Amino acid sequence: MARSFVGSFDQVVDGKGRVSIPAAFRRVIEQGDSERKDGEKPTVYIAYGEPGRAYLEGYSADGLAELQAQVNDLPYDFDGREAMEDLYFTNVMEAQLDDTGRIVLTQVLRDKIGLHDKAMFVAKGSRFEIWEPETYTVQRGNRTRDYLQAKGPNFNPRALLAAAVRAK
Secondary structure (H helix, E strand, O other), X not given: OOOOEOOEEEEEEOOOOEEEOOHHHHHHHHHOOOOOOOOOOOEEEEEXXXXXXXXXXXXXXXXXXXXXXXXXXXXXXXXXXXXXXXXXXXXXXEEEOOOOOEEEOOHHHHHHHOOOOEEEEEEOEOOEEEEOHHHHHHHHOOHHHHHHHHHOOOOOOOXXXXXXXXXX
16 A cells, blocks of 8 residues: 655745655655656646636646546546546646755746745645645634534544445
């Protein structure tokens, strides 16, 4: 089983759009690039989505390939297939990590999410998100806390895993 992206990190974005991928994320990206030959730099994929999305999604090469295989398995008459193709085939940027673990986010991508001098990298297991830090705080900062409080003081969040297994 491949390693997962874990943690959250604030990173500096320079004037040219260069940003360091957090070291913990780089290990997952390197391990998740199974077709990379010795000496080659690992590839990361940034899905930038539809207009209005407040964040970018990052994937290792193998992680994106797995997601794309799931999209390819959707029936052609499935209502959401074209949207999924747009999100995870069309609206994706490929980048190689440089020798210091940085990538360049284009001006278009930085403008899309309002990114200036800092980026927040947020782990989501098989993927990660890149946010403008203040936007993250406003849109997502208290979401988990609010959800758990609504479930009550004795709620065990691991019960959600059992519920998901039962739903399959």
